[in-house]
Amino acid sequence: MNIYVLLKKTFDTEEKIAVTNGEIDSDGVEYIINPYDEYAVEEAIKQRDAHGGEVTVVTVGDEDSEKQLRTALAMGADKAVLINTEDDLEDGDQFTTAKILEAYLEDKEADLILAGNVAIDEASGQVGPRLAERLGIACVTTITGLEIDGDLAKIDKDVEGDVEKLEVNLPLLVTCQQGLNDPRYPSLPGIMKAKKKPLEELEIDDLDLEEDDLEPKTKTVDIFLPPEKEAGRVLEGEIADQVKELVSLLRNEKKVL
Amino acid sequence: MDFELSKEQTMIRKMVRDFAENVIKPRTVEIDTQAKFPLDIFKQMGELGLMGIPFPEEYGGSGGDTLSYAVAVEEIGRVCGSTGLSYAANVSLGASPIYYFGTEEQKQHFLKPIAQGKVLASFGLTEPNAGSDAGGTKTTAILQNDEYVINGEKCFITNANYADTITVTAVTGKRPDGKNIISAILVPANTKGLKITSPYDKMGVRGSDTAEIILDNVHVPKENLLGDPEKGFKQFLYTLDGGRISIAALGLGIAQASLEKALAYAKERSQFGKSIANFQAIQFKLADMAMEVELARNMVYKAAWLKDHNKPFTKEAAYAKLFATETATRAANQAIQIHGGYGYMREYEVERYLRDAKLLEIGEGTSEVQRMVIARQLGC
Numbered sequence: 001m002n003i004y005v006l007l008k009k010t011f012d013t014e015e016k017i018a019v020t021n022g023e024i025d026s027d028g029v030e031y032i033i034n035p036y037d038e039y040a041v042e043e044a045i046k047q048r049d050a051h052g053g054e055v056t057v058v059t060v061g062d063e064d065s066e067k068q069l070r071t072a073l074a075m076g077a078d079k080a081v082l083i084n085t086e087d088d089l090e091d092g093d094q095f096t097t098a099k100i101l102e103a104y105l106e107d108k109e110a111d112l113i114l115a116g117n118v119a120i121d122e123a124s125g126q127v128g129p130r131l132a133e134r135l136g137i138a139c140v141t142t143i144t145g146l147e148i149d150g151d152l153a154k155i156d157k158d159v160e161g162d163v164e165k166l167e168v169n170l171p172l173l174v175t176c177q178q179g180l181n182d183p184r185y186p187s188l189p190g191i192m193k194a195k196k197k198p199l200e201e202l203e204i205d206d207l208d209l210e211e212d213d214l215e216p217k218t219k220t221v222d223i224f225l226p227p228e229k230e231a232g233r234v235l236e237g238e239i240a241d242q243v244k245e246l247v248s249l250l251r252n253e254k255k256v257l
Numbered sequence: 258m259d260f261e262l263s264k265e266q267t268m269i270r271k272m273v274r275d276f277a278e279n280v281i282k283p284r285t286v287e288i289d290t291q292a293k294f295p296l297d298i299f300k301q302m303g304e305l306g307l308m309g310i311p312f313p314e315e316y317g318g319s320g321g322d323t324l325s326y327a328v329a330v331e332e333i334g335r336v337c338g339s340t341g342l343s344y345a346a347n348v349s350l351g352a353s354p355i356y357y358f359g360t361e362e363q364k365q366h367f368l369k370p371i372a373q374g375k376v377l378a379s380f381g382l383t384e385p386n387a388g389s390d391a392g393g394t395k396t397t398a399i400l401q402n403d404e405y406v407i408n409g410e411k412c413f414i415t416n417a418n419y420a421d422t423i424t425v426t427a428v429t430g431k432r433p434d435g436k437n438i439i440s441a442i443l444v445p446a447n448t449k450g451l452k453i454t455s456p457y458d459k460m461g462v463r464g465s466d467t468a469e470i471i472l473d474n475v476h477v478p479k480e481n482l483l484g485d486p487e488k489g490f491k492q493f494l495y496t497l498d499g500g501r502i503s504i505a506a507l508g509l510g511i512a513q514a515s516l517e518k519a520l521a522y523a524k525e526r527s528q529f530g531k532s533i534a535n536f537q538a539i540q541f542k543l544a545d546m547a548m549e550v551e552l553a554r555n556m557v558y559k560a561a562w563l564k565d566h567n568k569p570f571t572k573e574a575a576y577a578k579l580f581a582t583e584t585a586t587r588a589a590n591q592a593i594q595i596h597g598g599y600g601y602m603r604e605y606e607v608e609r610y611l612r613d614a615k616l617l618e619i620g621e622g623t624s625e626v627q628r629m630v631i632a633r634q635l636g637c
Contacts, residue, residue: 071268185276188306188319191268 001053001148004108005044005077006101006115006127009061009068010034013120022223033068036116039176042183043146044114045076051148053111054078058104060097062086066199073194074186080199088204093216098130100214103207105135112153113173117142125175132173140166142177260555262328269310269325273332276305285337288464289609294419295464298340299347303374308348312356316364317372323499324561327506331557334510338613339464341510342620345503346415346465347371350621351378354424354441354496358484367422367443376421381411381444381470382493389626391426392490394439396472398427400479405429405442407475413620417453417468420446425472426489440489443481450475461612498571499564500621501578505557508582508617512553515588515610516546519595522605526597539595546588553581572634579627582617589614 011017012030019025033041044055056079057072059065069080083100085092105113115128125141132139144163145156148170157164158177186194204214235242251257262270281298288295302308310326312318326348334341355368355378370376387393396409407427417423423444430438444451452471459467484492520543523534533539560577563570589610593600600607618624 067264067267070264071271074268074272185272185305186268187304188269188272188310188321189314190306191265191272192320194268195265 001047001051001111002109003044003048003053003055004105004110004113005037005040005055005057005072006113006131007037007041007057007059007068007072008034008116008119008121009059009065010119010121017225019223019225024223031064031068033071034116034119034121036118036120036176036178038116038183039178039180040114040116041072041075041077042181043176044112045184046181047112047146047148048078056081058101059083060085060092060100069199070194071186073197073199074190075184076190077197079197082199082201083207084201084203088211089214091216092214093218094124094126094130095217096214097127098134100204100207100209101127101131102134103204103209104202105131109171111170111172112148113137113171115173115175117175117177128173128175135171135173137171137173138168139173139175140168141175143174144177144179146174146180262324265321266325266328269321270328270332272305273307273329274335276302277332277336281333281340282336285340285609286603286606288337288339290463290603292459292463294343294466295340296419299343299377299419300374302344306374307344308352308374309372311348312352312368312372316356317369322561322565323502324558324565327502327557327561330503330506331510331513331554334507335514336510337464338507338511338610338616339462341507342462342465342504342613342616343377343416345500345507346379347377349500349503350380350496351416351420351422351424353499354380354483354492355422355443357495357499358441358492362480363443363483370421377416377419379414379417379420379423379468380493380496381414381417381423381425383413384410385412389623391493392437392439394426394428394437396425396427398425398429398440398442400429403479404476405479405481407442407444407472407477409472411470411472413457414468414470415620416466417446417470418455418466422446423451423470424483425470426493429486429489432487438487438489439493440486441483441492442477443483444472444475444477448475448477460615461609462616463612497621498574501574501627502557502560502564502570504617504621505553505560505574505577505581508578508585508614509550509553509557511585511610511614511617512546512550512581512588515585515592515607516543516550518605518607518610519543519546519588519592522596522599533595542591542595546591549584550588553577553584557581572631575622575627575630575634578622579624579631582614583624585614585617586611 009031012032015029048055055077057077058081060083073080118125129139140155142158143155144158147154151170153168153172155166235245306319309318310321311323314320330345333344352371371378398405398407424441425444426439426441428437429440450473453468455468457467523539526533556577560570560573563573592607596605596607599605
């Protein structure tokens with residue numbers, strides 16, 4: 001099976017977000033594989049081990065994205081592709097990324113493409129479905145189970161806590177939800193082998209794309225942190241009095257009742 | 258000069274940290290209070306290839322280097338001193354001497370399963386009357402009909418209750434000058450006449466296994482002799498040099514943990530109407546801790562780097578071991594002080610750091626022995 005994984009690097013979940021001059025400050029920040037994309041990498045490796053074939057991990061990013069790709073290779077992926085847009089693109093959005101990935105994947109005859117459900121930074125969840133649409137293949141989002149039998153994929157899809165069971169023909173794009181699997185740690189031999197695995201670097205030129213084709217469809221108007229939470233107020237006294245006071249506060253002061 | 262870890266070393270740090278945080282950390286309190294060796298954790302560490310970091314693939318290793326291994330010990334020590342100690346002892350003392358001095362056959366037979374993480378191994382050097390004075394070894398091995406017959410007693414041996422193979426040092430003869438010839442011999446733990454018990458109730462590193470070994474007419478084939486029969490003493494000095502880097506890395510991990518806990522608590526704890534991190538008395542403690550941790554890290558990594566580049570590292574390994582382990586004790590002690598009364602309570606875990614750190618100033622060469630080694634290297 002010809003399997004592709006779409007991977008994005010995101011801020012480490014431990015990082016504090018700081019905004020300077022209307023932009024998110026990324027100086028000295030540690031990056032990780034987007035946690036949902038880790039489910040995608042794990043699932044790709046499992047499906048390959050069960051059905052044979054090859055797992056290629058693809059990212060649209062910059063020079064530093066190599067670290068996350070190497071981690072995916074250390075987990076067990078076979079090949080990695082870095083589409084480096086650092087020098088060519090000032091800006092990009094989900095449209096940009098999906099279009100670049102389409103250009104890369106259109107002649108690859110992928111049987112299965114896996115992506116994360118959302119990236120934990122911008123959380124749009126759009127790149128996967130947009131790409132499937134552009135490639136003209138089926139797409140199932142937020143999957144929590146995947147069984148492949150020949151050309152048929154039997155899928156559990158998370159629907160706000162319930163499970164929807166689907167059967168879909170390959171080729172197929174899925175986005176992976178928490179609960180699908182338990183991503184492995186890259187093993188020591190895996191880490192050492194990863195440096196010998198192929199990592200191809202491409203620029204948009206190599207995909208016959210130009211900056212104008214990739215102009216983002218959205219515009220960022222403002223970036224700001226949520227307002228700091230104000231200190232709460234603890235009511236005291238008998239329960240009945242507290243309830244009365246609470247109702248009065250909600251009605252008169254906050255005017256929500 | 259380049260102070261950056263390589264991509265692989267960075268990935269190893271991240272992987273070991275994730276594993277330590279997710280798998281070991283939830284168990285550290287139980288490992289300490291119940292003094293229970295976490296065999297299942299060692300099994301998982303073996304599967305991840307951690308036991309074979311500094312050994313080549315042909316012997317079941319991962320083909321990494323000493324620096325990667327030191328980083329791994331540091332990260333495990335950061336969450337659990339007991340697990341860190343048993344890990345360091347297994348690789349540096351259990352596996353390494355076989356890798357350094359073993360024949361091809363011994364490496365295939367004994368080293369491979371250790372490096373692959375399938376079994377654990379121990380190094381039986383210390384005796385009741387041969388601690389810092391390792392030359393005072395009393396255990397004997399007499400060659401009879403192509404077999405060594407070993408008699409004696411070993412104490413404070415890490416991991417021996419769980420080991421498959423124990424490298425035992427024993428007197429095998431006398432040199433013309435009357436001094437004992439000490440050799441190292443590989444003894445399978447299930448050999449008849451070998452009795453392994455754990456009579457100890459330790460102050461710290463309580464979850465790390467520590468054993469007493471009685472050897473009563475233990476017969477092993479003469480092929481189990483490790484390395485040069487005349488140079489057993491030199492061999493274990495070299496082994497201990499390497500081991501020191503890992504104990505230094507373990508001290509570094511505990512010191513780092515002490516700093517992190519103390520800093521977090523200082524920011525959170527409020528007295529006199531503000532966070533105690535605003536008080537200079539606390540700030541100076543934290544500044545000293547942070548500085549010493551970083552200095553220890555530089556020394557540990559340098560000693561590892563020297564070893565990886567086949568340069569002499571005896572003196573630097575002693576510097577690293579001495580400074581990093583004493584830093585661990587100081588940092589843990591100050592972490593308790595910054596926590597005040599809460600720090601004295603087990604619940605806050607910093608008291609465990611101090612109990613664990615103290616062992617590191619004693620095991621694998623006391624601080625005093627490190628100073629002796631350094632002085633000797635200076636030509637005294």
